[in-house]
Amino acid sequence: MFTFTSESVWPALANIAVALAVFAVVILLVVWIGRRRGSTTIALDATLVLTSVWALGSVVGAVVYVVKAFTVDWAELDGATTVYLDWPDGIPCSVYGDAATTMLTCGSESLTSFVVGHASLGLRLLAATSHVTGLVFQTTPVVVLAVICFNTLRGRAFTRTLTRALVGGAIAMLVFGIASDLLSGIAATAGLREALPTDSEWYPWGYQVTVTPLPFYGALLLAALAGVFRQGMKVQQERDALRRENETLADDTRGLV
Numbered sequence: 429m430f431t432f433t434s435e436s437v438w439p440a441l442a443n444i445a446v447a448l449a450v451f452a453v454v455i456l457l458v459v460w461i462g463r464r465r466g467s468t469t470i471a472l473d474a475t476l477v478l479t480s481v482w483a484l485g486s487v488v489g490a491v492v493y494v495v496k497a498f499t500v501d502w503a504e505l506d507g508a509t510t511v512y513l514d515w516p517d518g519i520p521c522s523v524y525g526d527a528a529t530t531m532l533t534c535g536s537e538s539l540t541s542f543v544v545g546h547a548s549l550g551l552r553l554l555a556a557t558s559h560v561t562g563l564v565f566q567t568t569p570v571v572v573l574a575v576i577c578f579n580t581l582r583g584r585a586f587t588r589t590l591t592r593a594l595v596g597g598a599i600a601m602l603v604f605g606i607a608s609d610l611l612s613g614i615a616a617t618a619g620l621r622e623a624l625p626t627d628s629e630w631y632p633w634g635y636q637v638t639v640t641p642l643p644f645y646g647a648l649l650l651a652a653l654a655g656v657f658r659q660g661m662k663v664q665q666e667r668d669a670l671r672r673e674n675e676t677l678a679d680d681t682r683g684l685v
Contacts, residue, residue: 432447454478455478458473458478462474469581472577472581475573475574475577476574476581479571479573479574479577480574482570483571486563486564486566486567489563493556494556494560496552496556497549497556500552501545501546501552502544503544503547503552503555503619504543504555504559505541505543505555506541506558506559507540507612507617508538508636508638509540509613509616509620509632509636510632510633510636511538511620511630512536512537512538513539514534514535514536515535515537519534521534521535522534538636539616542616542619544619544622547622548622551619554611554618555619557615558612558615561607561611562608562612564604564608565601565607565608565646568597568600568604569597569601569650572594572650575590576590586660586661586663586664587661588661591654591657594650594653595650595654597650598647598651598654599647601643601650602643605644605647609639609643610637610639613635613638614635617636620632
């Protein structure tokens with residue numbers, strides 16, 4: 429994810445353009461190397477390289493989250509809570525409908541992203557687990573795509589390995605996606621309850637947990653692809669059987685002649 433901030437929109441867009449240009453240069457480099465080698469599967473080669481790098485970066489990120497849980501005394505939380513903070517008094521706003529000009533309507537926001545200092549080991553491990561499950565959920569389709577490219581480049585486009593990878597990816601997306609949604613809210617509330625006294629007005633009265641539709645969409649997509657690959661494997665097996673039958677018939681004909 430690329431994020432840049434500037435006083436006006438154009439410098440921020442320029443920074444994004446530079447980041448995307450670097451990304452494009454990497455792709456062009458892979459394509460150039462593939463053409464020099466005479467490869468006829470440049471798109472698959474480039475996709476395999478990028479997905480492999482992405483997966484490797486995710487593994488490094490997961491290790492960093494786990495190491496931080498044991499080496500630092502603070503925890504980073506990112507999840508919905510029942511604690512709502514009113515906007516600061518300095519923000520000019522009005523109660524809805526009482527202003528004659530264009531103006532912000534006063535409101536409040538849920539406390540979602542914060543850091544708890546001197547956190548307990550249990551809270552740090554919970555926060556790390558929340559981050560790792562989210563990372564696994566995001567990386568699963570990338571790994572599945574890498575497996576598809578790897579096997580296709582080796583002439584094994586329709587095999588049980590790919591269908592199993594797709595089914596396993598669907599299960600992983602569903603499990604880790606739901607776990608990420610649940611753990612983020614649980615960890616955030618647990619962090620506030622650990623940091624605030626029970627008599628504080630900001631002490632969360634309950635856990636706010638949410639499950640988004642994204643894990644289900646991702647799981648259904650990979651499961652549907654598994655069905656497509658399974659059907660392709662069936663067609664390929666029928667063609668192979670027909671070819672072997674034709675070869676056997678040709679051999680028998682030559683033998684009779």
